[in-house]
Structure formats: structure tokens, C-alpha cells
Amino acid sequence: MTTEIHLRPLQDADRAEYADLVYSAFNHWYWRHGWGRDYFGCHPQEAGVFYDIYNDLTPGCSVAAFDGRTGRMMGACFYHPREHHVSLGIMSVHPNYGGQGVGRRLVSHILDFTRERGYRSCRLVSSAINMDSLSLYNRAGFIPRAVYHDMVVAVPAQGALAGVPGEEHVRDARLEDVAAMGEIEMELSGIRREIDYRYACLDPRDALHASVYENDRRGIDGFMISVKHPALQMLGPCVARSEAVALALVRRELNRFRGTSALLVVPMDKRRMVEQLYAWGARNVETHLKEVWGEYPDESGVSMPSFLPETG
Structure with a gap:
């Protein structure tokens, strides 16, 4: 029936x-x-x-x-x-x-x-190993556009992960950074979502945090949001001009997870990032795809999705 x-x-x-x-x-x-x-x-x-x-x-x-x-x-x-x-x-x-x-x-x-x-478009991130969901979205017209490693990093209680260059440029995000965060994501990824950045800065649920990478000459070169909650411990979304900037942001946000673990969804083609994460002891746990219905502008730099707040 x-x-x-x-x-x-x-x-x-x-x-x-x-x-x-x-x-x-x-x-x-x-x-x-x-x-x-x-x-x-x-x-x-x-x-x-x-x-x-x-x-x-x-x-x-x-x-x-x-x-x-x-x-x-x-x-x-x-x-x-x-x-x-x-x-x-x-x-x-x-x-x-x-x-x-x-x-x-x-x-x-x-x-x-x-x-x-x-x-112009509808976007999502879906599991590449779940054939039911892959078929569901593909039949609806979504096209896979990027592929990601799901990597879990165990952070020592003393936070003793090896440092990376550029960490001195990373600081906590402030509400006055929101417009610049929107500009860099628009420039690199063709989208913006200022409501999400503002929410992460305010953090009314005591679960989110946001950092920015501030270049002395250009302003903000990237940002990273993370969520720390019993239901999900994850870094992202992150947008950065380069892998070096993204790694400095990753290293800073991982300090939130001392004595526990965090999930990152990392573009497979960003080999410098992948190798550094392996050096930090990361392990692969799954594979995800960025899928897009409609327009998909060329992207540059680094874009790491998340599930809370939901990815672009």
C-alpha cells in the first residue's frame, strides 16, 4: 500500500x-x-x-x-x-x-x-559512498563538482600539533570582519553567506567559533568556522586564498579540540594540506562530494565545507 x-x-x-x-x-x-x-x-x-x-x-x-x-x-x-x-x-x-x-x-x-x-544554484555536500543519495541528487540534476577527504584529527591534550607558518596572522573573528569575509568568499567561490559568519561570531548556542587570517597589506585572506558540540566536532566552513593560509587557520581552530578529535572535509587536490594533516596523525574516514544544481562559477583558493552551519 x-x-x-x-x-x-x-x-x-x-x-x-x-x-x-x-x-x-x-x-x-x-x-x-x-x-x-x-x-x-x-x-x-x-x-x-x-x-x-x-x-x-x-x-x-x-x-x-x-x-x-x-x-x-x-x-x-x-x-x-x-x-x-x-x-x-x-x-x-x-x-x-x-x-x-x-x-x-x-x-x-x-x-x-x-x-x-x-x-542561480542549489548546493549540497553528500557522501560519495552512499549510492542511494548519490542517485537521488544526480537524478534531480545535481552535478558533482569537487571531491573531499573526510579526515579526523586527534588533538593532544596539550595541543602539541606541529606548528605551521603564518599562525601569527590568525586571530578571533569580530563582527566588523563579516563584510570582508563575504567579499573573499564571493571572490574565491562565487557565493557569500554573511548571516552564517555573523552567527558564528555571536555564537548564541555556545558551540561555534570563527577565526580570520589577517594580511597586513590586503586585509583578510581567509576565515575558518568550527563547531564543538557532543553531536558534531568539526572544522569548517573555511575559505582561504592559499593552502598555507588554510593550514594556519586549521591549526588555530584545532586548539579548541585539545584532548579530543575533530573532523575536517578537505579538498583532495590540496596536497599540501592533505600531507600536513597526515603528519598531524589524521586518518581518512569517508569521502564527500560537492554537488551543484545550476550555475557553478570557477573557484580558486581553498574551500572546505561543513555540516553545521551548513556548507555553501
């Missing part, structure tokens, strides 16, 4: 069910593919931080699918309209509703929004 699917935005009353959905969907997929049963490594309700931060940034920009018979949440996704593009957030479908077209309905809804509002 075909399940009737109802779509609507998520509401605050849905937060607990959404947290359980994200936790269950990811743990189930990774368990089926040999990662163990606890991908998140946190209490299920701590996954609600994705709802909190996504909804803080763009309230109401979500779509959830509900079972027309039981009212249960079948799947959900946030999306993030920005100055020139829409970012499609983490897509979650409950294991009980796999194969019923839930993901297809959610993606179609977000692409309809993108077209109707006249945005």
Missing part, C-alpha cells in the same frame, strides 16, 4: 522527533555499512542541535514529510537561502520509510523553492 505523504515546515514542537529522526537515520545507515551502532556518539536528543542552529539561521526554511495515516515524521531537510544560492542541508529519512520516495519529495520541494525565487 502506498503511504500518503504530507509536507510542511518543521515547528518547535517537532524538535524532539526531528532529533530522533536525524540520530536514527544516520546511525542506521552507518551501522549497515560497518561503522558500528553509534555514529553520533551522543544522546539522541543532543542531535537536536541541528534543528536549533539551522532554525536560528533561517527560521521556517525546512520541509518535513509526515505519514498521512500515523502522523509520524518520515523525513526532513533544512535549506538555506543565501545572497546568491540555496544550500540544501542534511537530508534525513527514517529507516522505517526508506524506498518510499520521501527523499525525492523533499529534494523536489527545495528545488521548486530555488527556481521560484530565482536563485
